[in-house]
Amino acid sequence: MPRWKTNLIVLWFGQFMATSGMSMIIPFLPSYIQELGITDPDEVAIWTSIVFAGNFLTAFLFQPLWGKLGDRYGRKIMILRSGFGMSIVVALMGFATNTWQLLILRLLNGTISGYIPASTSLVSTNTPREHIGFAMGIMQSGAVAGTILGPFIGGLLANFVPFQTIFFITGGLLCIASLLVLFLVKEKFDKKKAAKTPNISVLQGFQDLRKVPQIPALFSVTFIIQFSLLSVMPLMAIFVQGMHGNSEWLAFYVGLVSSITGFSNMIASPLLGKLSDRIGSEKILFIALLGAALTSFPQAFVNNVWQLLILRFFMGIFIGGLLPSVNSLLRKFIPEGMESRAYGFNTSALALGNMLGPITGGFISGFITIPGLFIMSSVLLTFNMLWVQKTLITRKR
Template structure:
């Protein structure tokens, strides 16, 4: 097998394990706080659970650009190993927490250390032939998406059978094994001596240097809006499903299914759309998927049954599956050689910001516009982003033509 394919498939599995580990805590976090860490008041549990879950994204947003800068100096593989081994240790320590603030500090530390996925994207993009870039980005994305889908399911399953603390030990062990496999089997062509001779600039100056490239602010905004649109209505979807379903029978199943069906179609379509982008162009796929995502988001506000909501959520995931891979391919396309790790670091910060702000803003606005209004707002934002991206990206193509 060609070296770039070996790197791709190993890092796809690594992305799966990282995302599964990050999301495995979601189904039982409040129960862990209650049963193992001694909290009894429901409001207190809810506040702690929200802060602990968000803490990872806050520190990740702040530190990803730094790791992108260091990847240019020490290599992408070094950042993969730093993140993988670091997160495995932090995950193990979470199993020894005895107070909520222990878990909060460790989640914040996990966000500081994280960076496996942008390093994986950067390494794969540097070793993959340009004509196969869309396929590679789509395949890599499918691994992370599968982990995000199956993580909560696996976590809930293990919690029922082994208790809460062993999940952290198991997850930490899997992350450690994934890091060892990456260390042994992933190869990177990196000239550290040449990198040391390059001028070192601050994170802020590196950001300013990249943002003068007209396409990159658009692509970072698209990344932010993808996550914002996906996550802003998520906390309210169980209540929306309850309203549509009209009964408590099988409510948890339907709520979980509605929440995961978008990820399932995303996982299926990411490699397909990535491969198609290699044939017809990443920009075209990105614009089609932005418009399609907007079209499939707005009708969710007018669903009159759970079945109709499921259809629109599934179709939304199909279009969403073409967004992140094509954004990553275009970020690499427009970023000068040698600065791609920094660019992917900023792009991951935009993603973390969307993860962070989506549920917060959605929860704040829901009291005024309801979840129906959130769907409409997300759809309108995606439409506006599509128009903006069309003008910015097409103008570059005309200039190059």
């Protein structure tokens, strides 16, 4: 097997574990917060959004720094730093005795994260250019599948083991994923050449990347995608409870609804990535945004769980073409030697969307209701589609 394919398989598993570990708490987070002493329903909703988003606040702040170090010292060591670090912090979450401790650990987890941009950068620089779209699709299927299948796994486990045990299991799996990277992933990286490049600041690196007009446009696309998709995610348990009612299997249904897009995403991402190698990532990104907008809107009007499941399944197919197309396009425009920095900044944009989406959704859901969040998501994705048409497709012509 070619080395780039081995790297791809191992890092797919690592991406899946890193993202599922961060999203596994979604189905039981409101119940866990109540277990930690918060009982008022409004306070539970706010704390749920803040704790969920806390991880992404520090990730937004620190990703560019890890990207800079990755360009200078190699991407593999950044993957190992992040993987082993997160395995420890996630396990410690099982020992939290109040919401403040849980929030601090989520903030720390975001600080030491960086697995995804480092692994994406390693794959993009060690994969033949004619297979970049396919490789980015495979990688994204692992990341998004982890984000969405994580709630399913968490919801299922919550019915059989204490909440704290789920954190211990996640930490152990992250450690295993990091060990696989240590022994199986091989990186082609010229340390001597990297050491000779000017040691510029993070801010200067951003200024250099801004000189390529397509790059900041792609950062904006990433932010809006994540903001619109994540705004309703922490409140999915409340939304499903309103339709399904209280039952011992509520966490399972919430996990299933939250994760169903992951099943279709895993199928669609590699296929759409391979198709983008043939017809262009710009076209795939435009079509995927249109489809995501069209499948998000009717979710506001469902009246049972099964209707929601069907719509989210088809939504997952289109989600499969979003971030892989962005990553492929970034590889096309990034100046040589700045790959990790560019993916780090893009991950910051992603983390900012992940952070502001849930917080905004939590606060405005009282004014526009949870169904209104689905409509808001559809509108934002539509504007994003028009932005892609203007900044990438029209500019290319």
